[in-house]
Amino acid sequence: MSPVDQLRKDIVSASRILAHLRLVEGFGHVSARIPDSDRFLITPRISLAMVHDEQLLTVNLKGEVVDGNHPVPFEAWLHTAIMKTHPRVNAITRIHARVANIFSVTDRRLEPVHNHGSFFAGGVPVYTRPDLISTEQLGTEVGEALGDRPAVLLRGNGQVTVGRTIPEAVMMAIYLEEAAEVLYGALQIGKPIPLTIDESKQRQLEALPPVDLERAWNFFKNRIAREDS
Amino acid sequence: MSPVDQLRKDIVSASRILAHLRLVEGFGHVSARIPDSDRFLITPRISLAMVHDEQLLTVNLKGEVVDGNHPVPFEAWLHTAIMKTHPRVNAITRIHARVANIFSVTDRRLEPVHNHGSFFAGGVPVYTRPDLISTEQLGTEVGEALGDRPAVLLRGNGQVTVGRTIPEAVMMAIYLEEAAEVLYGALQIGKPIPLTIDESKQRQLEALPPVDLERAWNFFKNRIAREDS
Amino acid sequence: MSPVDQLRKDIVSASRILAHLRLVEGFGHVSARIPDSDRFLITPRISLAMVHDEQLLTVNLKGEVVDGNHPVPFEAWLHTAIMKTHPRVNAITRIHARVANIFSVTDRRLEPVHNHGSFFAGGVPVYTRPDLISTEQLGTEVGEALGDRPAVLLRGNGQVTVGRTIPEAVMMAIYLEEAAEVLYGALQIGKPIPLTIDESKQRQLEALPPVDLERAWNFFKNRIAREDS
Amino acid sequence: MSPVDQLRKDIVSASRILAHLRLVEGFGHVSARIPDSDRFLITPRISLAMVHDEQLLTVNLKGEVVDGNHPVPFEAWLHTAIMKTHPRVNAITRIHARVANIFSVTDRRLEPVHNHGSFFAGGVPVYTRPDLISTEQLGTEVGEALGDRPAVLLRGNGQVTVGRTIPEAVMMAIYLEEAAEVLYGALQIGKPIPLTIDESKQRQLEALPPVDLERAWNFFKNRIAREDS
Numbered sequence: 053m054s055p056v057d058q059l060r061k062d063i064v065s066a067s068r069i070l071a072h073l074r075l076v077e078g079f080g081h082v083s084a085r086i087p088d089s090d091r092f093l094i095t096p097r098i099s100l101a102m103v104h105d106e107q108l109l110t111v112n113l114k115g116e117v118v119d120g121n122h123p124v125p126f127e128a129w130l131h132t133a134i135m136k137t138h139p140r141v142n143a144i145t146r147i148h149a150r151v152a153n154i155f156s157v158t159d160r161r162l163e164p165v166h167n168h169g170s171f172f173a174g175g176v177p178v179y180t181r182p183d184l185i186s187t188e189q190l191g192t193e194v195g196e197a198l199g200d201r202p203a204v205l206l207r208g209n210g211q212v213t214v215g216r217t218i219p220e221a222v223m224m225a226i227y228l229e230e231a232a233e234v235l236y237g238a239l240q241i242g243k244p245i246p247l248t249i250d251e252s253k254q255r256q257l258e259a260l261p262p263v264d265l266e267r268a269w270n271f272f273k274n275r276i277a278r279e280d281s
Numbered sequence: 282m283s284p285v286d287q288l289r290k291d292i293v294s295a296s297r298i299l300a301h302l303r304l305v306e307g308f309g310h311v312s313a314r315i316p317d318s319d320r321f322l323i324t325p326r327i328s329l330a331m332v333h334d335e336q337l338l339t340v341n342l343k344g345e346v347v348d349g350n351h352p353v354p355f356e357a358w359l360h361t362a363i364m365k366t367h368p369r370v371n372a373i374t375r376i377h378a379r380v381a382n383i384f385s386v387t388d389r390r391l392e393p394v395h396n397h398g399s400f401f402a403g404g405v406p407v408y409t410r411p412d413l414i415s416t417e418q419l420g421t422e423v424g425e426a427l428g429d430r431p432a433v434l435l436r437g438n439g440q441v442t443v444g445r446t447i448p449e450a451v452m453m454a455i456y457l458e459e460a461a462e463v464l465y466g467a468l469q470i471g472k473p474i475p476l477t478i479d480e481s482k483q484r485q486l487e488a489l490p491p492v493d494l495e496r497a498w499n500f501f502k503n504r505i506a507r508e509d510s
Numbered sequence: 511m512s513p514v515d516q517l518r519k520d521i522v523s524a525s526r527i528l529a530h531l532r533l534v535e536g537f538g539h540v541s542a543r544i545p546d547s548d549r550f551l552i553t554p555r556i557s558l559a560m561v562h563d564e565q566l567l568t569v570n571l572k573g574e575v576v577d578g579n580h581p582v583p584f585e586a587w588l589h590t591a592i593m594k595t596h597p598r599v600n601a602i603t604r605i606h607a608r609v610a611n612i613f614s615v616t617d618r619r620l621e622p623v624h625n626h627g628s629f630f631a632g633g634v635p636v637y638t639r640p641d642l643i644s645t646e647q648l649g650t651e652v653g654e655a656l657g658d659r660p661a662v663l664l665r666g667n668g669q670v671t672v673g674r675t676i677p678e679a680v681m682m683a684i685y686l687e688e689a690a691e692v693l694y695g696a697l698q699i700g701k702p703i704p705l706t707i708d709e710s711k712q713r714q715l716e717a718l719p720p721v722d723l724e725r726a727w728n729f730f731k732n733r734i735a736r737e738d739s
Numbered sequence: 740m741s742p743v744d745q746l747r748k749d750i751v752s753a754s755r756i757l758a759h760l761r762l763v764e765g766f767g768h769v770s771a772r773i774p775d776s777d778r779f780l781i782t783p784r785i786s787l788a789m790v791h792d793e794q795l796l797t798v799n800l801k802g803e804v805v806d807g808n809h810p811v812p813f814e815a816w817l818h819t820a821i822m823k824t825h826p827r828v829n830a831i832t833r834i835h836a837r838v839a840n841i842f843s844v845t846d847r848r849l850e851p852v853h854n855h856g857s858f859f860a861g862g863v864p865v866y867t868r869p870d871l872i873s874t875e876q877l878g879t880e881v882g883e884a885l886g887d888r889p890a891v892l893l894r895g896n897g898q899v900t901v902g903r904t905i906p907e908a909v910m911m912a913i914y915l916e917e918a919a920e921v922l923y924g925a926l927q928i929g930k931p932i933p934l935t936i937d938e939s940k941q942r943q944l945e946a947l948p949p950v951d952l953e954r955a956w957n958f959f960k961n962r963i964a965r966e967d968s
Binding site: 306331382411412438464468469 | 627
């Protein structure tokens, strides 16, 4: 399979996993950079539970659709702007995780208290404009809010996670919601004990190695495969 | 397909979607005005998960069943009175959403904090009599409580949502529960940051266009189709 | 079908419904009085999700198994003592509803705030001994705590609901958990507004008629039938 | 079936049950001592939802894999150290239960308030280092934190439960999460009423007998069997 075909397959797997976990419902998209190019693949204006391989669009860093017939997402500029301004990012998920969303509409910062939360050491930034990210200007602002982190909350409007690979961006989406769930729960029963920066660093070393990430990715791919059969 | 046949089909889809999302359990109904007439279609006294096309009743604005053999819902007057007094309304859902219901039995107002909540800017009214809406008088009172809004809470007894079309009334039901869930969660972890009226207006412009509404509607129709197969 | 065969069939339906709704997990039982006799039918020491018609036991009011080969539940005396001391009761569920259980281990009384909660006007009593109800003495005490109400909480140990019929006892189980869920939620967001005694009485008149109860019962029977097919 | 073959079968059943109940997601393992030996069986670095009989590893108390080809879990030392230092323990689950996890990241102790919680009388200890348990030293420390109890929380990183048999270790995992859920809920609505030590002892006598434990184990085995078919 060619690298681009593999990317297409992984984008569809990512879409199914995010839909299966209800990290997206009717909306949301996934994108991935085509290596050594100014282009990336992105899901069209079709629900992630339903999207297919041949429906993916190819978009360049000027925001032009260079391949594909389906309508482009209203928020394509969110992906384009981040791909353009963040060379480290090769994959993006645009999701609507329910518990993480709650943290975006209060004065409470989402900070890690458990192992998989360690990727979010220092807290997850919030982009406070509640608008649809439909222009390059807004997309660039979201990218600035993201900075060098793996995730950013859009106030009352879901989240963006990024990674060096599609599995990494997807696992960041899963871990972000998990981190939100654990902190949410902790706040209900007592005083949360945050991970220190040092503890977080140590945990990231242990949790991010490809072997673990791949195990988790394969677990979720297997689960959706069993659902589809 | 004739417009009325399409309405019948959409009422059954709406019923299945609401049942699938557990926005109704054993009870609840859906109605839709027959264009350019003094009549509307309504589901009979059958659970929405089980209702079929040919079981729908036709009722006129005097509350008379003019077509159909199945028993009429105890709350048919709720639909009749709103259809009669609110010409803008072409479709109604009568649901029992769980989190929205919680807001109807406390002193806490349901106000929007997230994007899909923007339709409920200014707060969702509560009709405070806990009775079954079984007379024209009660139905008219509920209609007055509704006013020009998309939804009204019936104290301890579910909700009513309305729309210009069936998909709109259904999406209002879905967004109402979502708005309740987000605010409920926000109240558990900190101080909620409400959408301002201006922010809500802007979001409504972005979220209500037929194309987006239809995407969401198709997403949910697809999901129930896959469940049924 | 003979009345007793119908009872057997309804006990199995009740068991499946309670298991489906997770109102029981591995444990729990259902019993029903054989009309005009000193006997009742009861599920044996088999999970309600798995129990079959021919496995039901017949027990008399002295606590003797007069028909059936399977082991009798450890808590058979709970059923026997209530059947003996409460002639109004023809059916009993012994369940482990999760949210209602929470109210049994705190100082917070479970009182109705929503329509289906109206059956529990005045609050649900708690039997405070945490023991297994394995003797006639303990069973009689639970019956005394129940009094003329439809339900009693066993501290940290589930619940008992009763009815004139099996559908009524099952609907009381469902409504009890629903009442607990609504009050639980209300307590998280503000000050709950309880139903007054008068409001509760009015709602009971509206909600208990056989036609409504039967609709709900049929809804749940239909749902489990679709799951089994 | 030989005793070791039965153990293998039970480890796979335990893995499926824990995955079905979402007490593990992509990670987690189960181990069981081979009677009258210095060896135990353990699941490899494969998600418990997917692991098969022939993939199990045999490890000795020096931490050496003496049979099996699949990669050993990163936390094999957790199992080895407990098996070595706790002769009473014949089976171990390493899980990631969501609500119990919350108690490990706050200052709130997990103490029993309901019947199945009685096994945790006196409270569940927390091992406060958030690290992966990847060395004999760390495994031994976890064993010390466990002491003579059925469970220990690893701060922000899941739990360990143990038993004399596999069903017992699994039921401790299930009851641990249940105890956490009930206490979590109780804390939201009022003042929890803990089981006294005496009440807990009495409940343990009633709840632990093999016949009850086996009923619960069979219930869960049956449920996963129905899912797989």
